[in-house]
Amino acid sequence: MKRIILLLSGIMLSFTVTAQDGESPVSYKSLAIQMSTLNSNGDASSAATTSVSTFNGYGSFLDNPASMALSKMSFYSIGWLNQSNNQTNNYVGTQNETEFSNTNFGNLGLVYKVPTDRGSFVVGGGYNLIANDSDETFLDAFNETNSITDLFKQSGSDYNGIAFEAFAVDFRNGTSNEIESIFRVDGRPSGFQGINQFAEITRKRNIGEISLFASTEFQKNLFAGISLGILSGSIHYDRSFQEVDESNFYSDDVVPASGSDPATDIFSITLNDEIDTDFYGFSARGGVIFKPIPFLNIGASIAAPSKIFVTENFYSNIRTEFDDNTFTDGDETTFSGEFEYAITKPAEFKVGASVEKIRNLTISASLEYIDYSSTKVDFTINTESLEPSDVAILKEDEQATNQVISNTYNAVINFKANVGYSFSNHVKIVAGYALFPGKENTYSFDEDVYSGSISFPIAENISFDLSGQYSTRNDRSIVYEFENTVQSISKEKERLNILAGVKFRF
Numbered sequence: 001m002k003r004i005i006l007l008l009s010g011i012m013l014s015f016t017v018t019a020q021d022g023e024s025p026v027s028y029k030s031l032a033i034q035m036s037t038l039n040s041n042g043d044a045s046s047a048a049t050t051s052v053s054t055f056n057g058y059g060s061f062l063d064n065p066a067s068m069a070l071s072k073m074s075f076y077s078i079g080w081l082n083q084s085n086n087q088t089n090n091y092v093g094t095q096n097e098t099e100f101s102n103t104n105f106g107n108l109g110l111v112y113k114v115p116t117d118r119g120s121f122v123v124g125g126g127y128n129l130i131a132n133d134s135d136e137t138f139l140d141a142f143n144e145t146n147s148i149t150d151l152f153k154q155s156g157s158d159y160n161g162i163a164f165e166a167f168a169v170d171f172r173n174g175t176s177n178e179i180e181s182i183f184r185v186d187g188r189p190s191g192f193q194g195i196n197q198f199a200e201i202t203r204k205r206n207i208g209e210i211s212l213f214a215s216t217e218f219q220k221n222l223f224a225g226i227s228l229g230i231l232s233g234s235i236h237y238d239r240s241f242q243e244v245d246e247s248n249f250y251s252d253d254v255v256p257a258s259g260s261d262p263a264t265d266i267f268s269i270t271l272n273d274e275i276d277t278d279f280y281g282f283s284a285r286g287g288v289i290f291k292p293i294p295f296l297n298i299g300a301s302i303a304a305p306s307k308i309f310v311t312e313n314f315y316s317n318i319r320t321e322f323d324d325n326t327f328t329d330g331d332e333t334t335f336s337g338e339f340e341y342a343i344t345k346p347a348e349f350k351v352g353a354s355v356e357k358i359r360n361l362t363i364s365a366s367l368e369y370i371d372y373s374s375t376k377v378d379f380t381i382n383t384e385s386l387e388p389s390d391v392a393i394l395k396e397d398e399q400a401t402n403q404v405i406s407n408t409y410n411a412v413i414n415f416k417a418n419v420g421y422s423f424s425n426h427v428k429i430v431a432g433y434a435l436f437p438g439k440e441n442t443y444s445f446d447e448d449v450y451s452g453s454i455s456f457p458i459a460e461n462i463s464f465d466l467s468g469q470y471s472t473r474n475d476r477s478i479v480y481e482f483e484n485t486v487q488s489i490s491k492e493k494e495r496l497n498i499l500a501g502v503k504f505r506f
Helices: 001-008 029-036 059-062 065-070 159-165 388-410
Strands: 075-091 092-115 121-143 169-171 180-181 195-218 222-246 268-294 296-303 308-322 334-345 349-358 361-371 376-378 412-420 428-436 447-459 460-483 485-505
Touching: 029 222, 029 334, 029 376, 029 388, 059 065, 059 092, 059 195, 065 121, 065 195, 065 268, 065 296, 075 121, 075 388, 092 376, 092 485, 121 222, 159 169, 159 308, 159 334, 349 428, 376 388, 388 447
Parallel strands: none
Antiparallel strands: 075 092, 075 485, 092 121, 121 195, 169 180, 195 222, 222 268, 268 296, 268 308, 296 349, 308 334, 334 376, 349 361, 361 412, 412 428, 428 447, 447 460, 460 485
C-alpha cells in the first residue's frame, strides 16, 4: 500500500536515470510517454521508408492501412532486427562510454491479394515489432558536494523508512527528531567530505503488435483501409547505485554499539531497484490514398487514441556495509509490491505524398502529428482492496500527474522522406531521412535518423530485404534530486538498427 500511495509523489522522483528528453525513465509521466511512443518497424522492407502514400512491404499498414491495397502480389514475410548502441555518459566531471546490442524477432506476416474482377482488395495480418530500445549506463565518479542519501532523508520518499533501518540516514543528533544523511549527522566534526559513487543502470523497452488489416480500391484510384491490433510490451528497469567511502573519510563511529558489536561507521551503501512494467492494449488505424494522376499518390491516415493496461512489479533494497565488515540486509531494508493502472495514448495523424516510377525513381515524404501533452494516466482501475481515503489520494495524484504531463510535453510533427530506385532485375535500393523533434518542453532533444535498404531476388518467388537505420541524439537524465539540488547526467547516443527479412511470394 505504501508504494502505491507514496510512489506517486516520492520514489518516482528518485528513480531517475536513463530517460528520454531529460525525464525520469520510471516516473509515471515518462512511462506513459514511453508506452505511447513507437520507434520501430520490424519489417525490413518498410523500416527505411514512409508508407503513408505508397506500399513498401508488410509493415506499410503501420503508416497507412490503405497502402496495402497497392500491393501487386500475395506473400509471406519474416524478419529480424539487431540493434547496436554506443553511448557517451558525462557525470560529475567524468566521462565513459557504454556499448550494448540486442537481437529481436522483427515480423511474421501474411499479405493476401484477393482475386477480383477489377480494383484491388488485400487482407492480411501477423506480428510486427513496433518499439525497441535500450539504455545501459555506468557511473564512476567522486561527488564532492552531495550523496544519494540526501535524497533518502526526504520525508516524502519511499526510501525514507528502509534507509533509516539500513543506517543510510539517522537522527541528526541524540536530542533531535530531524532525519539527516548518515554522512551529515552532528557526530561528524568534519562534516560531509565527498563520496565515491558507482552505478550500473539498464532500461529495456520492447513493444510488439498482432494485427489484422483489410484494404480496397473502392473507387477507381481511391483506396481505403483499416487495421485492428493487440499490442503488448514491457519496460524493464534495473539500477544498482553504490556509494563507497574508499578514502575512509567517515570513521567517527557514528553507528552505535549493538550488543557485543562495538560502534562502527559506514564503508558502503548500495541501493538496488527493479521495476518490471508489463502492458497490453488495442490499436485501430484507418486511412485513404488517392491517385489524382498516374504517378502521384496522396495519403492520409489516423491511429485512434487507445487505452493501455499496465501491471507494475517493483522491488527496492538498501544494503549497508560497515567498517567492521558487518552489513544490514533483509526485510526491514526492502520493499516490494505490485500496482495496476492504465494510460491513454494520443492519436496519430499522418499525411504524405509520393511521386512514383518516374525513370524508375520513387520519392516519398510524410508528416506525422502527435500531441503527447494529451497523454493521460488512470490510477484507479483496480481499487477493490483500498480504503476510500486511499482512492481519494490516488485520484489527486492522477489529476496532478496528468497536469504535469500536459505542462511538460508538446505536440510534435515528425518528418520522414525517402527516395528509391528500381533496377530492371527486380533490385531496389532506398535512402531515407527522418527527423523526430524532442517531446519535452525544457530539454528538447531532436533525433536524426538516416536509413537505407536494398531488396533483391534470391530464388524464384523469394526475395531478401536488408535495411539499416543510423540515429544520433543528445540526452539528459536526472540521477537523483533533493530539495533544490539536481544531480544529472548528459549523454550522447548513437544507434544502429540492422533489419533482415525474407518474402515468399505465392
